Amino acid sequence: MAEIRLSGVSKRWGSFIGVDKFDLTIPDREFLVLLGPSGCGKTTTMRMIAGLEDPTEGEILIDGKVVNDLEPKDRDVAMVFQSYALYPNMNVYENIRFPLRVRGSDPATHKEKVMRASAMVELDDFLHRKPAELSGGQRQRVALARAIVREPNVFLMDEPLSNLDAKLRVSTRAQIKNLSHELAVTTIYVTHDQIEAMTLADRVVVMEKGVVQQVGSPTEIYDRPANTFVASFIGNPAMNLMKGEVAGGTFRAPHTEIAGLSIGDGPVTLGFRAEDAEVAGEGGQITAPIYTLELLGDATMVSVRIGGALVSAKADKSFRAEIGDMVSIRIPAQICHLFDAETGARIGD
Amino acid sequence: MASKAQRTPTGLKIAANLFVVVWLILAAFPFLWTFWGSFKVELDFFSIADWTNALTGKNTEATYGRPFTGAGYHGAWVQEEFWRAVINTFIVCFFVVLTSLTIGTLGGYALSRSGFRYTFWLLIIALIFRAMPPITLVAGYLLPFFEWNLWGILPTTIIVLVAINQPFTLWMLHSFFQNIPKELDESAKVDGCTQFQAFRHVIVPVMWPGVITTGLFSFLLAYNDFAVTSMLLSESNRTMVPEIAAFLGTTYTEGNVMFAVAAVVSATAPLFVLVMFFQRQIVSGLTAGAVKG
Numbered sequence: 001m002a003e004i005r006l007s008g009v010s011k012r013w014g015s016f017i018g019v020d021k022f023d024l025t026i027p028d029r030e031f032l033v034l035l036g037p038s039g040c041g042k043t044t045t046m047r048m049i050a051g052l053e054d055p056t057e058g059e060i061l062i063d064g065k066v067v068n069d070l071e072p073k074d075r076d077v078a079m080v081f082q083s084y085a086l087y088p089n090m091n092v093y094e095n096i097r098f099p100l101r102v103r104g105s106d107p108a109t110h111k112e113k114v115m116r117a118s119a120m121v122e123l124d125d126f127l128h129r130k131p132a133e134l135s136g137g138q139r140q141r142v143a144l145a146r147a148i149v150r151e152p153n154v155f156l157m158d159e160p161l162s163n164l165d166a167k168l169r170v171s172t173r174a175q176i177k178n179l180s181h182e183l184a185v186t187t188i189y190v191t192h193d194q195i196e197a198m199t200l201a202d203r204v205v206v207m208e209k210g211v212v213q214q215v216g217s218p219t220e221i222y223d224r225p226a227n228t229f230v231a232s233f234i235g236n237p238a239m240n241l242m243k244g245e246v247a248g249g250t251f252r253a254p255h256t257e258i259a260g261l262s263i264g265d266g267p268v269t270l271g272f273r274a275e276d277a278e279v280a281g282e283g284g285q286i287t288a289p290i291y292t293l294e295l296l297g298d299a300t301m302v303s304v305r306i307g308g309a310l311v312s313a314k315a316d317k318s319f320r321a322e323i324g325d326m327v328s329i330r331i332p333a334q335i336c337h338l339f340d341a342e343t344g345a346r347i348g349d
Numbered sequence: 350m351a352s353k354a355q356r357t358p359t360g361l362k363i364a365a366n367l368f369v370v371v372w373l374i375l376a377a378f379p380f381l382w383t384f385w386g387s388f389k390v391e392l393d394f395f396s397i398a399d400w401t402n403a404l405t406g407k408n409t410e411a412t413y414g415r416p417f418t419g420a421g422y423h424g425a426w427v428q429e430e431f432w433r434a435v436i437n438t439f440i441v442c443f444f445v446v447l448t449s450l451t452i453g454t455l456g457g458y459a460l461s462r463s464g465f466r467y468t469f470w471l472l473i474i475a476l477i478f479r480a481m482p483p484i485t486l487v488a489g490y491l492l493p494f495f496e497w498n499l500w501g502i503l504p505t506t507i508i509v510l511v512a513i514n515q516p517f518t519l520w521m522l523h524s525f526f527q528n529i530p531k532e533l534d535e536s537a538k539v540d541g542c543t544q545f546q547a548f549r550h551v552i553v554p555v556m557w558p559g560v561i562t563t564g565l566f567s568f569l570l571a572y573n574d575f576a577v578t579s580m581l582l583s584e585s586n587r588t589m590v591p592e593i594a595a596f597l598g599t600t601y602t603e604g605n606v607m608f609a610v611a612a613v614v615s616a617t618a619p620l621f622v623l624v625m626f627f628q629r630q631i632v633s634g635l636t637a638g639a640v641k642g
Contacts, residue, residue, distance in 0.1 A: 052535050072538040085536035089554040099540040102550065146540070156539075 002063050002076075002153035002186045003028050004049065009058035011044050011210075018044045020210040022058070026203075031180050031187045035197040036207035037233070042190045045207075046156050049188060051075050062154065073103075078147035079156040082163065084139045086131040092118070092142050093127040099150045117149035120179060137168045144176070148183060155180070155187040161196060173199060194234050198222065206230050224337075228344035231271050231337060237301070239271045240311045243341065251336075254307055255288035260333035263348060267341035274301065276335040279315035284328030286311065290321055302327055380617065387610045388417040394610065421611030425596070431612050433585075434592035437503060438572060438616075441588055444507045445571040446564050449518045452511075453567075454560060457522030458548055462534065472523065475516035483513050484576045491580065501583030509577050514567045521566070525559030526552070561630040565623070572620070589616045 004026040011018040019041040026032050034042035047053040049060060051072035059066050067075050078099070086095050096114045101107075118124055121141040131139055140160060147155060160176070161169045177200055180187050191197055197204045198218045206213040206221060206229075214226035225231035231239040244253030247265050251258040258270065278284075279302050288304035300319045303312040304327065313329045321327060338347040357365075382403075386394040390409045396402035406416035413420070425431040460468045490509060494500040529552060537547035553560070572589075579591040587595065593616065596609035624631070 050535075050539055052538070071543070072535075073541045073543065077539060079536065079539045081532045081536055083530060083532050085530065085532035087533065087537075087551055087555075098537075098550075102537075102546060103541040150541075 003061075004154060004186060004188070005059075005061040005064075006045075006049075007059050007061070009045070009048060009055045009060060011041070011048060011053065012056045017210045019048070019055075022212060024205065024212070024215065026186060026188065028186055029184045031189065031200060031202045033197040033201035033204045034188065034190045034207060035192070035194060035204050035233070036213075037192055039209075040207040041210035042192075042205075042207050043158055044210075046079075046158055046188055046190050049075075049154070050077050050079050050156050075154070076152050077154040077156055078150060078152035080140075080143045080147050080158065080160045082159040084131075084143040084163075086139055086142055086146075088131055091128050091130050092123060092134070095131065095142055096123075096145045096149050099146060103150065105150075113149055114145075117145040120148065120182075121145045121175070136164055137172060140164060140172060141175075144179070148179070151183075152185065155183070155185050157187065157189045159191055160189075161191070162193070176200065195236065198234075206233060208233075224346070225271075226346050228269055228271070228339045231339070235273060237274050237312055239273050239337070240277075240309070240313075241269050241271045241339075242306050242309055242311060243267070243269050244307075255304070256286045256306055258285045258331055258333060258336060261336065261338065263338055268347065269339040269341050269344065271337040271339060272331050272335050274312045275314045276331075277313035278330040279313050279319060280328045280330050282328045284330040286329040286331065287326060290323050290325050290327050292323060293321060302329070304329070383610060384614050387421050387607070387614045388419065389607075390418060390420065391607050395606065421607035422615070424605070425608040425612045425615070429596070429608055431589075431592060431608075431615065434587050434589045434612075435615070437582075437586055438588040438590075440503055441507055441510065441578070442568050442571045445510045445514060446568045448507070448511045449514045449567045450560060450564050452515060453518030453522045453563060454553070454556070456519050458526050458552065460519070460523050461526035461529075462531065472520065475519050479516035479520070482576075483574070484580075486513065487577055487580045494581065500581065501586060503582070503586055506578055506581045506586075506588075509581060510571050510574060513577065514570055517570070518563050518567050521563045522556075522559060525556055525563070529555055558630045561627055565627060565631060568623075569620070 006022050006024045009022040010020055022041075022045055034045060036042045044053060048055045049062075051067070051070060051074075055068065060068055062075060062077075087098060090098065093114060096117055097110050100110050100113060114127075115124070118127060121144050123138065123141050123145055126134060126138060126142075131142065134142065140163070143160070147157075157176075161172055164172060173196060176189075180200075189196075189200060201218050203215065204218055204221050205215050208229050214221055214230045216224075221230060221234055225234060225239065228241055232241060242253045242256065244251050244256065245266070246252075246261060246263055246268050249259060249261050249263070251261055251268065251270050253270075286304060286306065288306065290302060291305045291310065292303045294301040294303070295317075297317070299317050300315045301312050302315050302319070302321070303310050305311070311329075339345060340347055386403055388409075389403060389406050390412055392408040393402040393406050396408070399407075402408060409418050410416045412418070460471065487509070491500070494505060499505045533551055533555070534544075534547045537551040538544065542550060574588075575590045575594065578588045579594060582588065582591060584595075589612065593609050593612045596605055596612060
């Protein structure tokens, strides 16, 4: 049971701004993902919630109580570190038991609790091993078990999957999702991987340079990016962005002409997702020579160059052409996102 | 089977082994020579007439009827009460190691976890003091110690040795602590530790080889020190090294030099035992951080 509220939280080191005026309420049991490139302040935000970093300004409230001056141990949070931070001198059992031991909970209950936590992450067979004798994925699960053993109010995870290989990442991701559903504890999860954010989150916070860019559900963020940064960060491939001019409801850029836009005249940045567009023989809004062709298995990615930018569209997997062939891409006005040419902010709905 | 590329030519193998053997003899020779000689009389070990007397023990046999004698040891330990110096040495070493390790671990930990810039300058200043010859410090200490009536006793020497030792232990432990990821402290703190509990339950157990290695080095420094102990200790409070020097200083009585030789062997023996006992920790301590744990 814990609602977390951040009000005007900032972190500065001298003149460097780590996090700038972060305002957010995280309701109880929400799975919130902080997403952004490295150095965007997402880890700093989490560390301030954990109590490992003091905010320069603002208040952090857990369950309505200001925790700014509380030590990490008094905040009832559990954290999974990117490097796992397992205690190398203790075996798996002792590692998981450690939070119970230092908090002085009844020793008679330890064994049962440790067994339950280790069963949840399928570690039962490894309890007597030292961390050095475990694989990366197993170490990761020990860290998870150590975090859940004490049933904390808040769960913090700092890029827990980034040290795993791609295959293991997918299965551990599923495990974390299932675990968070079972535990129903407020969780804050930091990642730079937008796929993790999309798959795990109830709500995503996209950050850049210490500033929150957008807060919303994964679908909202995907379908209605608030600005060009979010648009270019979310999705694989990222949203195509083209700079051009609108005159009389028609967007014009080299090789490009998109009519039917309900927007005033002037320079804009127009974006669309590769999977929304359609590759046609002719009659499309873009007609240009193919710059590159990528076979993805389930589809073929066709890219052309518009101005300086690379613009891609997803074609059928049977689509075949040569580099340099002329191609036509259909981009109806309703799949277009428009952004201010100067600020990058979203225009219209 | 080793592949052809890995196989060493037999000639090279013999040469390498030969080199090791020769080197071993060269390195161990002074110890072996002293050890052998300590069971002889002065006229043999320091024979001017024929150096082989030191090996054969011609005069020893003439005096005691056997080519070996424990007279040197008897003289040093019983007659001159060398055991007092041994006890003094161990008191000094024990307290020097204890104090400098306590301050060193706490200080090294604090410095390694501190984000302030002055930590760097503190360490540099420590290094400068470490680089100073101890004798230059002793000269400054002597007068106040006489005036305050602190000269000649063990506690004063212990404090001075700690002061000389501390920069080194601080440096060494600081670098050990720096190899321990900060996440370990942080994780312990989130798990429910205070800063000190994190240090005690999580960091120190990981640090153990480093603490042992540093402790051993500071033990050796106190054990082997001559400059400080010879200047600051009264005759009755002498530790082993100045005591041995004192034996050597009384060469006009025949046989006293042999007390020194016997005492040297007595003083060296515990070091062998110590290093053998802790060698595993020392090796892992010296290479700690070389590979990611």
